[in-house]
Amino acid sequence: xxxxxxxxxxxxxxxxxxxxxxxxxxxxxxxxxxxxxxxxxxxxxxxxxxxxxxxxxxxxxxxxxxxxxxxxxxxxxxxxxxxxxxxxxxxxxxxxxxxxxxxxxxxxxxxxxxxxxxxxxxxxxxxxxxxxxxxxxxxxxxxxxxxxxxxxxxxxxxxxxxxxxxxxxxxxxxxxxxxxxxxxxxxxxxxxxxxxxxxxxxxxxxxxxxxxxxxxxxxxxxxxxxxxxxxxxxxxxxxxxxxxxxxxxxxxxxxxxxxx
Amino acid sequence: xxxxxxxxxxxxxxxxxxxxxxxxxxxxxxxxxxxxxxxxxxxxxxxxxxxxxxxxxxxxxxxxxxxxxxxxxxxxxxxxxxxxxxxxxxxxxxxxxxxxxxxxxxxxxxxxxxxxxxxxxxxxxxxxxxxxxxxxxxxxxxxxxxxxxxxxxxxxxxxxxxxxxxxxxxxxxxxxxxxxxxxxxxxxxxxxxxxxxxxxxxxxxxxxxxxxxxxxxxxxxxxxxxxxxxxxxxxxxxxxxxxxxxxxxxxxxxxxxxxxxxxxxxxxxxxxxxxxxxxxxx
Numbered sequence: 001x002x003x004x005x006x007x008x009x010x011x012x013x014x015x016x017x018x019x020x021x022x023x024x025x026x027x028x029x030x031x032x033x034x035x036x037x038x039x040x041x042x043x044x045x046x047x048x049x050x051x052x053x054x055x056x057x058x059x060x061x062x063x064x065x066x067x068x069x070x071x072x073x074x075x076x077x078x079x080x081x082x083x084x085x086x087x088x089x090x091x092x093x094x095x096x097x098x099x100x101x102x103x104x105x106x107x108x109x110x111x112x113x114x115x116x117x118x119x120x121x122x123x124x125x126x127x128x129x130x131x132x133x134x135x136x137x138x139x140x141x142x143x144x145x146x147x148x149x150x151x152x153x154x155x156x157x158x159x160x161x162x163x164x165x166x167x168x169x170x171x172x173x174x175x176x177x178x179x180x181x182x183x184x185x186x187x188x189x190x191x192x193x194x195x196x197x198x199x200x201x202x203x204x205x206x207x208x209x210x211x212x213x214x215x216x217x218x219x220x221x222x223x224x225x226x227x228x229x230x231x232x233x234x235x236x237x238x239x240x241x242x243x244x245x246x247x248x249x250x251x252x253x254x255x256x257x258x259x260x
Numbered sequence: 261x262x263x264x265x266x267x268x269x270x271x272x273x274x275x276x277x278x279x280x281x282x283x284x285x286x287x288x289x290x291x292x293x294x295x296x297x298x299x300x301x302x303x304x305x306x307x308x309x310x311x312x313x314x315x316x317x318x319x320x321x322x323x324x325x326x327x328x329x330x331x332x333x334x335x336x337x338x339x340x341x342x343x344x345x346x347x348x349x350x351x352x353x354x355x356x357x358x359x360x361x362x363x364x365x366x367x368x369x370x371x372x373x374x375x376x377x378x379x380x381x382x383x384x385x386x387x388x389x390x391x392x393x394x395x396x397x398x399x400x401x402x403x404x405x406x407x408x409x410x411x412x413x414x415x416x417x418x419x420x421x422x423x424x425x426x427x428x429x430x431x432x433x434x435x436x437x438x439x440x441x442x443x444x445x446x447x448x449x450x451x452x453x454x455x456x457x458x459x460x461x462x463x464x465x466x467x468x469x470x471x472x473x474x475x476x477x478x479x480x481x482x483x484x485x486x487x488x489x490x491x492x493x494x495x496x497x498x499x500x501x502x503x504x505x506x507x508x509x510x511x512x513x514x515x516x517x518x519x520x521x522x523x524x525x526x527x528x529x530x531x532x533x534x535x536x537x538x539x540x541x542x
Contacts, residue, residue: 128369
């Protein structure tokens with residue numbers, strides 16, 4: 001492995017952050033100019049949104065069920081098993097729903113975008129697109145960003161709901177809690193700040209997934225090996241960023257809207 | 261060969277004075293990290309002429325085409341394409357200029373998720389103001405020019421290397437650009453397919469009078485271009501009569517050690533005393 005000086009390393013990282021910021025900025029500004037690629041946005045929304053639906057349904061149901069299963073023992077010690085709906089609903093809507101959906105879509109789509117765009121880079125298709133007078137950021141990146149942000153928002157709502165359903169099934173079947181009591185407790189525990197926090201997060205996560213995936217794809221170098229590397233890096237970087245940004249959004253929302 | 265499509269003698273719109281060169285490099289230098297790729301390169305491509313660029317692998321031939329398109333920026337020097345200095349243009353301005361230039365990439369660079377029709381029609385569909393019927397007509401005309409009308413619904417992966425190269429030519433010429441850039445159009449092809457591709461390039465040059473800059477490893481391709489013309493009566497490429505000049509002049513440019521060591525016509529090339537060039541063309 002080639003060793004590089006710390007200065008060069010730092011320069012490379014700063015350059016990468018700068019390139020990412022430029023790409024992310026242009027992907028947003030390009031949404032408002034002509035030509036607009038509505039057909040590409042719809043196609044990507046189908047790939048990202050509808051394509052991710054089965055895994056989100058499965059993940060939402062199982063996380064909700066496991067949350068109910070694991071918290072029941074502790075709640076029982078305090079004689080508060082009836083609060084299980086409250087715990088599942090607040091946990092799913094504010095934290096687990098957005099994070100699980102974000103991580104699942106990052107694993108599926110950030111890597112997919114990086115490998116698709118990376119393959120186009122190494123086979124000169126991106127250069128060909130530029131040579132044909134079309135801006136690849138406008139044609140390829142902006143539609144992916146718009147559709148990921150839009151679809152992740154709704155996927156998160158679906159995951160939240162299915163998490164509650166999963167928790168409800170476990171509460172009823174294993175702990176014998178009345179369904180009406182479970183849903184009543186779940187509904188009443190949710191405050192505006194919880195729902196708002198839970199719905200702001202997927203907007204940021206969707207933006208991270210698409211821009212990171214596209215950034216690694218567009219900056220692919222070194223043939224098929226480079227495509228593989230870009231795919232892995234996109235998945236890891238977007239997942240880490242989601243976790244970091246999640247912490248700061250939660251902290252910020254607590255400061256602005258007050259703790260639960 | 262099939263009958264040629266309706267002939268249009270010139271590109272649809274000429275954006276520049278006919279006397280000025282379509283491409284002009286002036287003292288252009290470029291280095292990648294520590295490696296000097298081009299060092300003080302200057303040459304002109306006059307309107308209606310063709311120029312073949314030679315050099316060993318890694319001598320910067322393809323880089324010249326990418327610089328002309330503005331896909332890369334030089335470290336120093338100026339590059340004028342159709343009268344505009346591409347080194348001073350922003351990417352957004354370059355997109356408009358690139359619509360007047362056709363480029364055939366080394367490995368065709370067709371969009372693999374699109375059909376042949378969608379590949380060829382790509383630039384027309386981006387224009388947004390051309391009707392579906394007009395797009396269809398022009399795609400069929402371009403594909404008929406390269407004799408691949410029957411591949412319209414196929415994907416690039418279903419085509420042979422030579423067919424992909426011909427589709428790339430159709431895609432580059434569908435908007436009748438003012439200048440064409442060919443990056444090793446016959447690279448990796450068998451001799452028969454290579455001759456078919458060169459015949460198409462000669463046909464494009466003589467029928468549409470398009471200026472072109474061609475990077476190639478195969479000297480014989482450029483010699484064929486310099487010594488043949490496209491006969492519209494027989495619809496075939498024919499050797500020019502002895503001593504006769506080609507309707508569209510053909511020049512040669514040879515690169516060595518990041519510099520131009522030869523820029524001239526076929527006769528000057530054959531009579532050169534330079535040892536390296538003699539060895540190169542032998």
